[in-house]
Amino acid sequence: MTSSTSSSSAPEPIWAVLGASGFIGSSLQAVLARAGITVRFVKAPRLSARSTDPAGILAEAAELHDIRQDLAGDLAGADVVINAAGLATPAGADSPELRGANALLPVVVADAADAAGARRFLHLSSAAVQGHRPVLDESTDVEPFSAYSRSKALGEAALGARKAGACPVTCLRATSVQGAARQTTASLVRIASTPLASVAGRGDSPSAVSSVDALCAFVLAAGRYPGEVPAVILQPWEGATVASVLLAAGGRKPLRLPGWLCRAGLKAGYALSGLLGERLHGTLRRVEMMWFGQRQEPGWAEATANVPEPRVEQVLRAARQQR
Template identity: 40%
Template sequence: MRRIVLLGGSGFVGSAVAEALADSSDLVLLPAPRFSTPARTEADLARLADGAAVLPHLVEAMRGADVVVNAAGNPDASSLDEDALFGANALLPAVVLRAAREARVPRVVHVSSAVVQNDKPVLDSSEDLRPFSAYSASKVMGEVMAREVMQGVEVVRYRPPSVHAPTRRVTRMIRRIAISRAASVASPGTQRTPQALLPNVAAAIAHLATVAGPVPRVVHHPSEGVTVTSLMKDLSGGRTPVRIPRWLAILVVRAGKTLGRLHRPTAANARRVELLWLGQEQDVSWLTQNGWTTPVGPEAWQMLARQEAS
């Protein structure tokens, strides 16, 4: 059994990861330090990370670990508190990685997000990073801090898409749309959308933490086969959404993105609408290529809707 140190084990994703790892590892839950910083550049963040007062504490807690999983961070995509976002999503990863290097931990799994690639036509495991909001910029910088070459440490950046569970605010928001008269998708309605169930994301992270052999530096979550129409139908209990012309959906999304340059919260909302209407493709993932499969399937979306409704 591997000794795994998990940061963020009390959070939304982290608590599910802790459950997924409970029976297969010697798991240590390590509280993640809280940071807030005006630093935005790699150089400034690296300097702050090198001088962080909590480094000795983290190093000591990580000694003897086989893997460190950083599932901590600020998940609020609509937040305007850039200092808090960069503290949690950029500075914290830099501090964690430095501590892991000092403790001689062989592997670090850093939980990032597909948001770092924004509206790239096909989500993949490349270094094509496209920040579009304060939140996405903080996640991009977190990856920048995590991708530096560190001798002796295997750093894996994992990118889940939008993650859903009955307690998730965005899940409840989509369900409210799905059961309303506003439920709609862009024609033809068969386009895939990058959405994932929490148990599947937790299982993927657990797999990356425990699998033997080398793992790529970036691993994106595989498609779970969700289409814009199936998402609306499953979350509404079977109601078919209205199909709107594709050209109209594109026009509305573009207008929202343009407005988002002036009003930042609009950028995040425009991106959510884009995923619900137009979807986005996902490249084949290393996880799928190596035989990993999701523990829960499509029927779990319908169960999720029933749980949320109750």
């Protein structure tokens, strides 16, 4: 394990982070360190899950006594535990490893955080659990559409079904997070720089594309919050539209396509993907988000004045300049 230190004479709070070597985890470490928080890196065990339902996941978690004990030891003394580990494979197929990383691991970590006496456990989930819903919100209503989104929804459901302990659990749904070092962002920049960059209609639909800067600031705010944090919170909208995202990423105005044509193309594409075992679902969803975006209902962040400074367009422009 590694930790960052501060010159402050007052004791620093300790936050334990699983998945600190990943894209979000590594960005989060820098933000927490600047906030005067000692970051303890905890290695996430690699798990596989047989089950596809919450009850089965909980039963499998109960069997992992030794792993839970080891994790509790690693988390001892931590004020806040953040699970940023998992498999981010939007186009991947279902597998025991995918369910293990995105559904079973969060339950095991929640149990370990409770045993370690942590004040709060934040599990980084994904807004993908609500799939094609026209409006994202903080309800438990989910519509997963792919193996990845189903595994994340399964993790949320299992956490919601476990017997609550002294350590409160919050699932923080990240939206379409972008950063200069992320391959997904590089792909977005490439597409936005070509004539393929297009939007449905006028292009003024809200986009759920967001920045890793704002996500990390939101995690910090949720972890520090002195009051109760709901079981599900949604990363706030950063004010971008589908057209402004493409303009920032590609430096050119996107082509405007008729909405009916875009819907017809997506309907045909999803039908074909269904015949291929959902192989194209991830790609089609990215196209759908590029064309139509997705609205977000204001939630906990807005109600408690914990909305981070919007950074998505700056992040996209920086990624374009690094290309």
